[in-house]
Amino acid sequence: MTVSTAHHPAGGTAAYDPQAIERKWQARWEEAGTNSPDLDHPTRPFYQLMMFPYPSAEGLHIGNLYAFTGNDIQGRFHRLQGHTVFEPIGFDAFGIHSENYALKVGVHPMELIPRNIENFRRQLRRAGLMVDWTHQLATTDPAYYRWTQWIFLKLLDRGLAYRKRGAVNWCPECKTVLANEQVINGECERHRGVRVEQRFLEQWFFRITDYAERLLDELDTMDWSESTKALQRNWIGRSEGAEIEFMAAPGDVRALAELVRQPDRSRRVDAQCIPVFTTRPDTIFGATYLVLAPEHPLVDALTAPEQRAAVNAYRERTAKRDLVTRKVGEKERTGVATGAYAINPATLQPIPVWIADYVLMDYGTGAIMAVPGHDERDFAFARAFGLPVVRVVAGQGDDASTPLDAAFTATDQVRLVNSAEFDGLTVPEGAKRITTWLEARGAGKPVVNYRLHDWCISRQRYWGPPIPIIYCDACGVQQVPDDQLPVVLPYIEDFRPDDTGVSPLARHEEWYRVPCPECGALARRETDVSDTFLDSAWYFLRYPSADVDDRPFDPARTATWLPVDSYIGGNEHAVLHLLYCRFITMVLHDMGFITFESPFRKFRAHGMIIRDGAKMSKSRGNVVNPDEYIERWGADAFRMYLMYLGPYEEGGDFRDQAISGTRRFLDRLWTTVQEMTDAGAPDPQIMRRLHQTIRKVGEDTLRLSYNTAIAAMMEYMNALRAGERTPHRLETEPLIRLVAPYAPHVGEELWESLGNASTVFDAAWPSFDPELAREEEIDLVVQVNGKTRGTVRVARDVTQEGALAAAYAAPGIARFLDGEPKRVVFVPGRLLNIVH
């Protein structure tokens, strides 16, 4: 019996029409609330989080869709596995991206953003995501940023937010301060080619460096992509070494040398203590000069009168240079002697103190001990200025007197020389013993240094949540009281930033003039807004409580749904967003607001998608517009193709033609379900393949190997359609549920056509029966001297003897066999190798 008309709800043998069924199911899901789980009564809750997009005017990018589809498959798959799945989405709508676009087209962001969000929603619906639209959020919503402001105040309470005047990165194009993370090679990440300048502004910072060690250590136990963890490790940049103190004074230092040798508190010498950080305390006997960053606070005090003019000129010159050329420009060595000398605490010899721009104020202590013999930069500097080079490390074949014509930086299979009692030690031993020795003399201590800087969250822009602070002349820095939150961002016409270094809000006295919450006197609001990355550092906490007004996250909801079970996103957020999420989560944990320290149980980074071998970009004109493809091929075929074009965690190359492959597969599935029969019995061989396929698709989907899962389904389809037979219902029906996470509309439609009333995603994932999947006979590979010569058909559990007999009986193999084998390698169920 052919059951096509009975099975197809439209009646007859209608062809697969993606547009019609996709519309139908998208509407049905919304009417029925299919994708809105009961958050208060879940069974086996599973929180699938995708990185919320910023709603650009261009609409959904293919990269967004690639990310979301991979998330959605994971969410839908878990639902089929019996979990209650929460898959929310929102909009990261504050920030410079949106604001700059608003400036460009001359539309106010308060009008533009809602429009963009509407367009995104439309596109997201078309993509067939299992998104719970009843818990969406937008960071621009006062009901959301009220709590962003609340988090700022909590950090302030905790002593983790502070104000500091300091050198900051200023993008002349954005006209705002950038975090170090937003500076790429000294250029603005949004304005490549625009050099970031150094400016001095009063800014709010978060003390993320207090958490550097915990943030680093926790990585070892986290189930995250290794690539992401490596990026974070690099970014945190832990270095072990020592801080060593050098006593220094301008001019003659013989008295100082005496003092260092014989500490005597009764004698007064006008000296300064310069701490330096080094990862190579073992080389201290080779430290022949010191270098301070030109901005170092001790430079003034140390400069000798005769060097004052030269030092000032150099400092001015450096200050004028932007951080770009300073950091990544020509590595030309420049510097000026201060005229001061310091005492090397190991050799007790005076060494000159220089300033040079190759030493950076914002790393370590802003001062280094230069060891030209064993550091390339120091060597180049010593060469340029005729400073002495001393060898204190010798490799094999060298001794203490072997001359150095370049810095010798090897640390393996070397020993210390010219280092008094430490001669002959290895580098690690020497470092340890010299540090202890210095420590005993009060001149040093072991230190761990981090590259991570505190997080500057101030932005001199309009389009962000105002920082909830009021400055009062009498009372100082005041928090905006809780009952006055949110501090609503006012609608202002002139939101264009200017060059003054203050936010456009600072032009609106009617807004910033407020009474002091403490004394009631006229005071002034903070006019800077906070960094977008603060908005996104806690959004995952908000989703389950998006319908709760009086608190940022409901305790019961949070206990049920968090931490996030699965988070999938791009590695472009490895060091900003993902690190800040971890930091904020740790702080909220430490303050007792939540019970977990780590926000995401599992994070996986997906790869990048390129097109025809090149990066997609507007300037190349090779950007894929998802709408066109969905229109032409259907969302299901498009989703499947995106997942099929390469390993999900590596990304892939998008080529237009290849979509036809996944579309053809869905067409074949469609007709197969229409043609399948209940008559007779299923084919045992096909059923064996089916169970193998169920296992593979389940395993591959779980480990994000979507491309091979799809290939397995295609293989099964090929087996099912081979020959003249009509596929049996029992051979076909489970395939619908395997396909459903990938092609949800087709999955629903075919599932309904079988007479099912409820969504396929509430059906169970087909069970895999290992007994049914097991092959009784296998093709055992036979090699002779390691070369494959054929296969023999044998029982699955054949013995070595049985396999050998079969091999000798097979003429194609036996002709390579010559006499008694020297050795036989038998891998049961796999292969037989006969070695002569």
Place this chain on the structure above:
RNA sequence: ACCCGGGUGGCGAAAUGGUAGACGCGGGGGACUUAAAAUCCCCUGGGGGCAACCCCAUGCGGGUUCGAUUCCCGCCCCGGGUACCA
């Protein structure tokens, strides 16, 4: 320079110690058709042979192993990240 990835047919890729190239795209041939599209079937890494078959082949050079795309050592190239970090 350092830290991650990666290098396999015409193309996207599969196989993480056991028949290299599954699956898909493209290409070639055939069936159906008045024709085209769609669909279905066969072929498709290179070389040799009438053929059964044989040889070569996973960036390059070594090594381990009965057996290496897979593991080890040394290079080359491409992508991403960081970059005067002491």
